[in-house]
Structures are given as C-alpha cells and as structure tokens.
Amino acid sequence: MRASESRGSCPRANTATRVEHPPRAFEQIPKRHYASLKQNTGLKIGRLRGREGFAMSATRDTLTITDNRTGKQYEVPVKDGTIRAMDLRQIKAGEEDFGLMTYDPAFMNTASCKSTITYIDGDRGILEYRGYPIEQLAEQSNYLEVAYLLLHGELPTEKQLADWRWNITHHTFINENIKKVLDGFHHSAHPMGMFEAMVAALSTFYPEAKNIEDAACRRKQIHRLIAKVPTIAAFAFRHRIGLPYSYPDNDLSYEGNFLNMMFKTTELKYQPNPVLERALSVLFILHADHEQNCSTNAMRSIGSAHTDPYSALAGAAAALYGPLHGGANEAVLRMLNEIGSVERVPEYVRRVKAGEFKLMGFGHRVYKNYDPRATIIKQIAYEVFDVTGKDPLLDLALELERIALEDEYFVKRKLYPNVDFYSGIIYRAMRFPVDMFPVLFAIPRTSGWLAQWVELLEDPEQKIARPRQIYLGRRTRDYVAMKQRDGAAAGQAAGAGGEA
Ligand code: ACO
Numbered sequence: 100m101r102a103s104e105s106r107g108s109c110p111r112a113n114t115a116t117r118v119e120h121p122p123r124a125f126e127q128i129p130k131r132h133y134a135s136l137k138q139n140t141g142l143k144i145g146r147l148r149g150r151e152g153f154a155m156s157a158t159r160d161t162l163t164i165t166d167n168r169t170g171k172q173y174e175v176p177v178k179d180g181t182i183r184a185m186d187l188r189q190i191k192a193g194e195e196d197f198g199l200m201t202y203d204p205a206f207m208n209t210a211s212c213k214s215t216i217t218y219i220d221g222d223r224g225i226l227e228y229r230g231y232p233i234e235q236l237a238e239q240s241n242y243l244e245v246a247y248l249l250l251h252g253e254l255p256t257e258k259q260l261a262d263w264r265w266n267i268t269h270h271t272f273i274n275e276n277i278k279k280v281l282d283g284f285h286h287s288a289h290p291m292g293m294f295e296a297m298v299a300a301l302s303t304f305y306p307e308a309k310n311i312e313d314a315a316c317r318r319k320q321i322h323r324l325i326a327k328v329p330t331i332a333a334f335a336f337r338h339r340i341g342l343p344y345s346y347p348d349n350d351l352s353y354e355g356n357f358l359n360m361m362f363k364t365t366e367l368k369y370q371p372n373p374v375l376e377r378a379l380s381v382l383f384i385l386h387a388d389h390e391q392n393c394s395t396n397a398m399r400s401i402g403s404a405h406t407d408p409y410s411a412l413a414g415a416a417a418a419l420y421g422p423l424h425g426g427a428n429e430a431v432l433r434m435l436n437e438i439g440s441v442e443r444v445p446e447y448v449r450r451v452k453a454g455e456f457k458l459m460g461f462g463h464r465v466y467k468n469y470d471p472r473a474t475i476i477k478q479i480a481y482e483v484f485d486v487t488g489k490d491p492l493l494d495l496a497l498e499l500e501r502i503a504l505e506d507e508y509f510v511k512r513k514l515y516p517n518v519d520f521y522s523g524i525i526y527r528a529m530r531f532p533v534d535m536f537p538v539l540f541a542i543p544r545t546s547g548w549l550a551q552w553v554e555l556l557e558d559p560e561q562k563i564a565r566p567r568q569i570y571l572g573r574r575t576r577d578y579v580a581m582k583q584r585d586g587a588a589a590g591q592a593a594g595a596g597g598e599a
Pocket of ligand 1 (some may be wrong): 392422423424426427429451456457458459460461462463464465512514517518
C-alpha cells in the first residue's frame with residue numbers, strides 16, 4: 100500500500116458509538132488549507148467531508164499517521180483495536196530506508212496471533228476458556244473435560260468425553276526404554292529438568308510425530324502427550340527418592356491415577372482420597388491455559404518451525420521452569436520458609452520495597468487486579484486442609500498478602516497475588532515435594548500448549564516466528580591478526596557488542 104491510499108476492505112465504524120470525540124487535527128483545519136495539505140502530504144482529503152469550512156472527523160476504522168521526517172501522511176486500517184505492524188513498513192524516510200518498525204521488547208503491546216482459546220481481562224480479573232468463566236469450570240467440570248474443551252472448542256457430549264477419556268487412559272504407559280534414560284539421571288536431579296528431557300526423548304520414540312500437517316497424526320500425539328506427562332512426572336519423582344516405579348492404573352481418574360503413580364507403596368490397589376483428587380482436578384483446570392504467556396509463546400515459536408510436538412513442548416516446559424513464570428510456585432515456598440514467622444513479614448516486605456528482591460507469587464504482566472485463579476485456590480486450600488491438617492505457612496502467606504495489599508508500593512503498582520502464591524501451600528499439604536511444583540504446573544498446561552500449537556498450525560496467517568532487531572553494533576571492519584591485537588585493539592574488539 101502506498102502512502103495515503105486507503106484500504107477499501109476496512110469495515111466502517113458505527114459512528115454513533117465508536118467516535119465520540121473527532122480527532123482535533125482534522126476538526127480544526129480550515130477548508131482553504133485542504134488543497135495544500137493534500138498536495139504536500141498526498142492524503143486523500145476528499146474522504147473527509149467539509150462542514151462550514153472545517154473538516155468533519157474521519158469516522159472509519161483507520162489510523163492516520165503523519166511522518167514528521169517527510170511530512171507524508173499514511174492511513175492504516177484498525178481492526179480489533181490493532182494495526183498491523185507490516186502496514187508501517189511503507190513509512191520510509193528515503194528511498195534506501197527499510198521502512199518503519201516497532202520496538203517492543205518483551206511483547207508489552209504486541210499481539211503475535213489471533214486466538215479463540217483463552218480470554219483474559221486483566222483489569223477486571225476475568226479468565227475464560229472458550230468463553231466459559233474459570234469459576235464455573237473449576238466448580239462444575241474436571242480436568243480432562245477442560246482439556247477437551249481447550250482442544251476442541253466445545254464441551255464434549257457424554258460419548259465424546261467417554262472416547263476422549265478412553266484414548267487418554269490407554270496411552271498412559273511409557274516405553275520401558277524411557278526408564279533407562281531416567282535411570283541415567285543423578286539422584287538429586289531436579290524433577291523439572293528430568294521432565295523436560297523425558298518429554299523431548301519421546302520424540303525419538305514417535306518419529307511419525309514430525310508429520311504435523313496430518314490432523315489424525317496430530318491427534319494421536321495429543322492423546323499420548325496428555326496421557327504420558329503425569330507418568331513421566333511421577334516416575335521422575337520416584338527416581339529421585341529411589342522408590343520403584345508405580346505403573347498407571349486404568350481404573351482411576353486422570354488425577355487419581357497420578358496420585359497412585361506418585362504415592363502408591365505396598366497397598367494392592369491405591370485409593371485416592373476424593374477430596375485431594377478433586378482439589379488436584381481444580382488446580383489442573385486453573386493451570387490448563389493462560390493465552391500468550393512466556394511458555395505458550397515458546398511452544399508457538401518452536402512449533403512455527405514445524406518441530407514435532409514433543410520437542411516443542413519440551414521447550415515450552417523449559418520456559419515454564421523459570422522462577423518468573425511457572426517456577427514461581429517453588430520460589431514462593433522457599434520464600435515463605437525463609438521468612439519463617441509472621442513477625443518477620445514487615446521486615447521482608449521492607450526489603451522487597453527496597454528492591455533487594457521480588458515478592459514471589461505477586462504481580463502479573465496481564466492481571467492488574469486479583470488473579471481469579473488465586474481466589475479459587477485460596478478457597479480450595481481450606482478443603483484440602485480439612486483432610487491434611489493446616490499448613491502453618493498459610494498464616495504466614497495470609498499475613499504477607501494482608502500487609503502487601505495495604506502497602507502503597509504494591510497498591511500503586513497494582514501487584515496482587517497470582518496463581519502461584521497459594522498453589523504451593525496446597526501442594527505441600529498434599530505431600531508433593533517443593534521441587535515437584537513446576538512439574539505439577541506443566542502437567543495440566545500440556546493441554547493448553549497443545550491447543551495453542553494446533554491453532555498456530557491451522558492459522559493460514561502464521562509463518563515461522565522471526566522477530567526483527569535494531570542493530571546498534573559496529574559495522575564492517577577488517578579482521579585483526581592475533582599478533583597485532585594490542586590492548587587497545589583487544590579492548591575495541593571486546594566493546595564490539597556494546598555501544599557503537
Ligand atoms: N515484587 C515486588 N515488586 C514487583 C513485583 C514483585 N513480585 N512484580 C513487579 N514488581 C514491580 C517492579 O519492580 C516494577 O516496579 P517499578 O515500576 O518501580 O520498576 C513494577 O512492579 C512493574 O513490574 P514489571 O517487572 O514491569 O512487570 P512485568 O509485567 O514485567 O513482570 C512478573 C511480571 C514477571 C510476573 C513480575 O511481577 C514478577 O517477577 N513477579 C514475581 C514472580 C512471579 O510470581 N511470577 C509468576 C507469574 S504468574 C505465572 O507466570 C504463572
């Protein structure tokens with residue numbers, strides 16, 4: 100599109116509701132100046148109807164940009180509250196110019212995809228999967244049903260759910276050779292490191308998974324992955340503590356079977372506690388998807404290279420492992436242990452405010468309100484404690500939350516507890532060791548990652564993910580032979596990556 104051309108396909112705004120305040124720049128241009136403006140800028144002024152010597156406001160879904168370097172104006176479409184970054188490329192300061200780009204480290208204001216899976220309103224604390232509020236799903240659904248919903252877009256019928264459950268249940272075993280890979284890990288290996296490696300290793304057992312264009316083949320890998328991640332997680336845990344592996348039990352629910360593989364010892368048949376089984380299902384529902392978070396972005400980015408889903412999911416799990424993301428639940432527990440007592444909370448908060456460290460489990464890129472998942476988790480904590488006995492860390496966490504939510508530092512920055520603040524306390528009460536927490540996040544997020552992966556592959560607008568950069572380093576210079584590199588030359592070379 101050339102400067103000042105308009106896009107005919109752009110839908111018109113509903114003028115009654117969409118444009119209440121006409122853009123002043125056009126409103127105040129006297130009519131007699133139109134001709135020169137049109138001449139100088141190339142703008143199609145004819146589209147702006149005059150009124151008593153003044154231009155009417157433009158009431159279409161477009162954005163007009165004036166490039167003050169050249170004086171040119173451009174009109175780009177606005178759709179779904181967004182402009183396309185590629186529409187800016189036409190804006191050039193000269194013939195040689197590459198064209199305007201946007202700079203957005205950490206994707207603070209850039210949509211990388213269109214999605215119909217998860218909706219978040221961070222200001223109002225709303226989370227929906229496929230349009231269903233998280234509160235209703237947590238109360239009435241179970242994890243496998245939610246996984247189906249995320250992947251298929253609709254809640255399953257009874258028959259669809261039975262088939263889905265059958266397919267998942269009958270893929271829970273892992274190849275015996277995977278256990279040999281697991282045996283190679285040191286006894287103190289972190290379970291999340293083992294989890295990532297095992298998931299990546301699965302790709303070597305299912306080479307047909309590379310056939311990502313084939314929907315039936317994709318479905319098979321989806322069944323396998325959702326089914327096998329609890330087995331891998333539980334086996335990693337048992338390897339660490341030196342217990343024999345407990346094999347999947349097809350009579351149990353997804354969550355009950357996971358508890359069986361984790362905790363079964365000498366009993367002939369493991370009977371999961373129904374309250375804990377249900378609590379685990381709710382926790383899994385809450386963690387199943389969260390739109391374009393760091394690990395999902397990793398899944399999509401790796402998947403965009405048409406990598407098989409096992410390798411892509413291992414990469415997503417690696418992103419989740421970080422303490423700023425899914426590793427935060429582990430960090431919260433370590434933090435609470437370090438604080439140790441309610442009396443020490445004010446001093447800890449003082450140090451957070453002084454910038455010494457962050458309050459783990461607080462803050463979120465999207466939520467500037469209470470994370471709705473944290474509200475639900477706080478409620479089920481009490482149901483779990485009725486069975487397990489209250490974890491003393493709960494009082495500490497509640498006091499930390501109370502002080503933080505009253506403090507101006509947190510209020511001003513809209514920092515609220517996120518999903519990870521209370522989940523660790525519940526997991527600990529259920530006897531999961533602290534370093535299993537990120538793995539407990541990865542198990543349910545597998546369905547979300549896979550739903551996002553399928554959406555990516557089916558989106559005709561998606562291509563291999565490849566951001567641009569602003570290159571600020573040195574340009575073409577001659578290689579310096581080793582013996583000619585004195586201190587000054589070496590210093591120059593070292594500075595090559597820095598400012599130029
Ligand atoms: N404790 C203290 N201060 C914080 C915290 C925190 N947990 N989180 C943010 N802030 C402060 C920042 O220092 C910054 O202050 P400033 O404006 O004075 O510089 C301000 O709040 C804005 O924070 P950003 O870092 O710009 O927010 P961002 O969106 O980049 O980071 C994140 C979000 C990574 C979640 C951050 O809040 C954090 O590190 N929290 C702790 C880790 C955590 O709980 N992660 C789990 C997130 S949920 C999930 O991934 C499953």
